[in-house]
Amino acid sequence: MNDHLSPRLDFWFELASTYSYPAAMRIMPLAHAAGVVVRWRPFLLGPLFKAQGWNDSPFNLFPAKGTYMWRDLERICAGLNLPFRRPESFPQNSLPATRVALVGLDAGWGEDFVRAVYRAEFADGRQIGDAAVIAGVLEELGHEAEAIFARAQSSDVKERVRANTAEARALGIFGAPSFLVGGELFWGNDRLEQALDRAKAGFGRR
């Protein structure tokens, strides 16, 4: 497959987002089968929520919606044979892990790292805002946490998290996961197949 000519899809995800977990686990085998190249784009939902007056996740602000989401996610994970355990706190502070993810995506191990973070958070009940947890994830993947943390704290990486988040907002993104294909936005784990179909049909080529 020549990546340059392949259809493309931008996968916008947030490491604290529940529905981003099954999407991150599903996307690569499906994209590979469809011949679609995926660009992983981490961003933060918090600033987008704040901009519309929310100081917490809508799943906490609107309890009926939250109760439903946890049950729905449990059903989705069961259907995919993905381990799931509701974390004790939600949403978690995803900023440090998001910075590390950007370092990893540059270096080629970012996708594995992101999947491992989601497993820690939604399968193992760990706190991804805790540096020791992230260090543990990195070490399990065979990386030296200290050097990576130093790089993740650079002003360049910090600025890229802000820039990604601003770009997400400018693209009309309001939740995660979102998929962007040739200017067409698809929101939610449920829309992954539709977004890949669209990319396959040629709308994601550039």
Add this chain to the structure above:
Amino acid sequence: MNDHLSPRLDFWFELASTYSYPAAMRIMPLAHAAGVVVRWRPFLLGPLFKAQGWNDSPFNLFPAKGTYMWRDLERICAGLNLPFRRPESFPQNSLPATRVALVGLDAGWGEDFVRAVYRAEFADGRQIGDAAVIAGVLEELGHEAEAIFARAQSSDVKERVRANTAEARALGIFGAPSFLVGGELFWGNDRLEQALDRAKAGFGRR
């Protein structure tokens, strides 16, 4: 099919709800094929939104979400070959039509009426809060609007709209369409197939 022994699904819909339109158009052929009996349950979203501090539809309060919804609905309708035209005003006043729907569901023509209301609203760009539009829909279906309006204005019917809405809220419903199968809630047009599968698997029997 013996209705008494068939699996069952409650279809909770709101006549002003955009995603309830494709759900109302799709549900009966799919339910018939699955051998599932559907109970149509109209309710009002307005009081549920007000209870969580919203005085308008979230699609208006949160513009990025609204922009996305209209495009998403357009794509869904195109995929189903359903006519779609974005109405000039949204959300529309669905209370009068909801009362008529309850009269019709008692009398056996309610499902046809509901589908015709959705077509008027989301395919023809008409105002369903306008009594003349509802009278026109009733007359196209061969009913005498005047007698039906009188019945729809009875305190019994008014109270049933309130009771349905209170029941929806007590069930944890926060949006439309919603499907309830043996105590299990499914939210959104996207979840119709999953809800029917659940009913077929025996969870909706009672």
